[in-house]
Amino acid sequence: MAREWSDLLIVRDAQASEPGIAGEGQERRVGRLRRLRENMRRTREALTSEIQATLFEDLSEETWERLEEALIYADVGASTTAQVVEQLEREASANELSGGEALTDRLVELLADIARTGEDHINLLAKPTVILMAGVNGTGKTTTTGKLAWHLSQEAGQSVLLAAADTFRAAGVEQLELWAERAGATFVKGPAGADPGSVAYDAVATARRDGADVVIIDTAGRLHTQDDLMAELAKVRRVIAKQDPQAPHETLLTVDATTGQNGLRQARLFAESVQVSGIVLTKLDGTAKGGIALAISHELGIPVKLIGVGEQLQDLRPFDPPEFARALVS
The missing domain is CATH 1.20.120.140 (SRP54, nucleotide-binding domain)
Known part of the structure; x- marks a missing residue:
C-alpha cells in the first residue's frame, strides 16, 4: 500500500530513479505519523x-x-x-x-x-491522464485539487492542466486559478454559467494538443441527494469519454471525515452515478473520528487513496492502511 508519493503514483518503469519522487527520509516519515496520531x-x-x-x-x-x-x-x-x-x-x-x-x-x-481494498494506486501512464474530482460542497474538493496538482508537478515531474468545471462559483474558479499558478499548471476555465461538460471537453482537448501529462477537472460541489446535479456529473464523465473511451482514468471523491456515517452514504450514491475509483478523506483533524475510511473500504470496496490532515501542502498525502490503523488505535 502507498506510503510515499512514489508508492502511490504509477508514472513509468524508471520512476524509482527519478529524483523528484524519491522516497522520503525516516525522520520525515516519523514526523508524518506523529502528526496523524495527534x-x-x-x-x-x-x-x-x-x-x-x-x-x-x-x-x-x-x-x-x-x-x-x-x-x-x-x-x-x-x-x-x-x-x-x-x-x-x-x-x-x-x-x-x-x-x-x-x-x-x-x-x-x-x-x-x-x-486494503481495490487498486490503491493512481496510474499516470495514459497521456494525458484525466482525473475527475467530485464531492459534496464543503469537503475541501477544490483545495485538494490544487494540492494534488502541486504534488504531481513538483514531486512527480508531471505537466498538469487544471480545469475549473465549477462554472457557477466564481470564488472557486479564482481559488483554483491561484492553485494553478502555485503548482506551475496550465489553467482552463469557461464563462460564468457555462456547461461544465464543455469546459471539461475543452480541457482534455487542450491537454492533448499541448502534450500535458495530467488533466485534473474540478467539478462543482453537489449534494448526493440532488438527482439533477448528479446526472450533470455523469454527463461530464460521458463528455470526457468522447475524446478517450478510457477517460476519466481516475474519479476521486472527497469525503469530509467529520461527517461520519453520512460520508458512507455520500460515497455510495456518488459511486452509483460515476465510477468512483478512489476516496480522498479530508479534515482528519482533532475532531474527526476517521473510522469512516474503514467503513467505505469494507462496505463499498472503494480504496481510500489520499488523506488530508491540515492546510499545508504536505498535509495531503497517500493513505497507508497500517499507519492509519496504528494512529487510530495504538
Whole structure:
C-alpha cells in the first residue's frame, strides 16, 4: 500500500530513479505519523480506554460489547465492527489471543487489512491522464485539487492542466486559478454559467494538443441527494469519454471525515452515478473520528487513496492502511 508519493503514483518503469519522487527520509516519515496520531487523538483515546480495560480482565462478553461500542463510536460502521469483533472473539476462544497489548496489535492488523481494498494506486501512464474530482460542497474538493496538482508537478515531474468545471462559483474558479499558478499548471476555465461538460471537453482537448501529462477537472460541489446535479456529473464523465473511451482514468471523491456515517452514504450514491475509483478523506483533524475510511473500504470496496490532515501542502498525502490503523488505535 502507498506510503510515499512514489508508492502511490504509477508514472513509468524508471520512476524509482527519478529524483523528484524519491522516497522520503525516516525522520520525515516519523514526523508524518506523529502528526496523524495527534490529529486522531480523540478517537484513539476513546478506543484505548476500552482496549486497555482488558489488560487485567478476562476477555468477557462485556469486553467485546465495550469494544464494539468504541469502534462504532469511531465511525468504523456496524457491519465492519461486527466482522472485526467476531474475528477477535474467535481467536480468543481458540486461545490465540489474550488481552491488552495482544488485543491492540491484532486489532490494528485487522483494521489495516480491511482498509486494503481495490487498486490503491493512481496510474499516470495514459497521456494525458484525466482525473475527475467530485464531492459534496464543503469537503475541501477544490483545495485538494490544487494540492494534488502541486504534488504531481513538483514531486512527480508531471505537466498538469487544471480545469475549473465549477462554472457557477466564481470564488472557486479564482481559488483554483491561484492553485494553478502555485503548482506551475496550465489553467482552463469557461464563462460564468457555462456547461461544465464543455469546459471539461475543452480541457482534455487542450491537454492533448499541448502534450500535458495530467488533466485534473474540478467539478462543482453537489449534494448526493440532488438527482439533477448528479446526472450533470455523469454527463461530464460521458463528455470526457468522447475524446478517450478510457477517460476519466481516475474519479476521486472527497469525503469530509467529520461527517461520519453520512460520508458512507455520500460515497455510495456518488459511486452509483460515476465510477468512483478512489476516496480522498479530508479534515482528519482533532475532531474527526476517521473510522469512516474503514467503513467505505469494507462496505463499498472503494480504496481510500489520499488523506488530508491540515492546510499545508504536505498535509495531503497517500493513505497507508497500517499507519492509519496504528494512529487510530495504538
